[in-house]
Amino acid sequence: MTTLVGFPDHPVRVNAELDAPLSRWLWLVKWILVIPHYVVLFLLWIAFAVVSVIAFFAILFTERYPRALFDFNLGVLRWSWRVAYYSYGALATDRYPPFSLRAEPDYPARLDIAYPERLSRGLVLVKWWLLAVPHLIVVGFFLGGYHLGWWSGGLVALLTVIAGMTMAFTEKYPKDLFDLILGLNRWVLRVAAYVGLMTDSYPPFRLDMGGTEPADAEELS
Template identity: 80%
Template sequence: MTSMAGPSERPVRVTARLDAPLSRWLWLVKWILIIPHCVVLFFLWIAFSVVSVIAFFAILFTERYPRALFDFNVGVLRWSWRVTYYSYGALATDRYPPFSLGEEPDYPARLDIAYPERLSRGLVLVKWWLLVIPQYIVLGFFVGGRHFGWWSGGLISVLVLFAAVVLAFTGKYPRDLFDLVTGLNRWVLRVAAYAALMTDAYPPFRLDMGGTEPDDALRMR
């Protein structure tokens, strides 16, 4: 289920690479290993919320998202995505996530959000509480109560648990399952960026599966 849309229609770009080989049993203790990240992310997400409120008023009065604030919030989303990918939101790498807000191009999970030169004053008034309600309903099914990669009972967690069991017995992560899990996480991150006022492009109700964005895959053919 992919689209032929071009890069201009994809301000939020999520890419991932399935690492191999993966440890059969490391996933059993990753919940301990990510505790330092969860502590830091707890405070970063408090700052993320404060920054988003400041950005709301900046957009309302100037139609601009202050670049420094935008870069900080992108960094928080990137950090969260790397931790999620390493832990129980994907389990698709054993490379420990860096403590970094930066881009980290060598890490197998990446997130890029194009900086918008202008944002709508009207949309900012209804975006995060009204327009995203249908998306929140869908995401509730995807993620349940998952935060920073912890198990939650959502669809993503169930699929990742199944992948972990397969990995334990075969030493391999099912590729089709990886594509589906990555697609679901891509949907989550698109909605997160929209709800955080970082783009006016409404997230599509579409599951773009696989580790590359659809237009990237088309260019590689």
């Protein structure tokens, strides 16, 4: 049985705030501005893959994901999410993302994953090649081709460009479009955590839209 530390019912939490005002034209050059992040993230994602393989064997033999390795991979996901939120995964802030693996609670895009004290040895054997496959097909439609700023050529990129063009002409980011883009990214990040062996909680086939994680919204209500 999986034992979680933190928020056991909802192990992956994605929250974000839409910044305002946003520049009408900065989004056109963000692909240049984030190149330094792309370079670092390229190396970090290689390390993420290596750490995931090490974690696979650790879970298989000990039922534990070594905490230091978990924190590193969580940091890579957080860094990637901030870069995506700034650039063409959302275009929802003009605050340049920090070069950091830390939580950075003051940044408008945040990701938290509950640390699992125990993980299933059986599930770790089938997550990559069986259980995650339906989600990976869906996520492939959302993301299209993979690149380090987030992903390109998929639904997320298309909607984000529409948001940028709308801002250029109206100076406003459509709220409904923001909610949809956040829902798509939330789905992607939940799958990333599952494929990264960071949780045994199977991602729901559900589009939870909006900047606030539904679990957090329930707690605040």
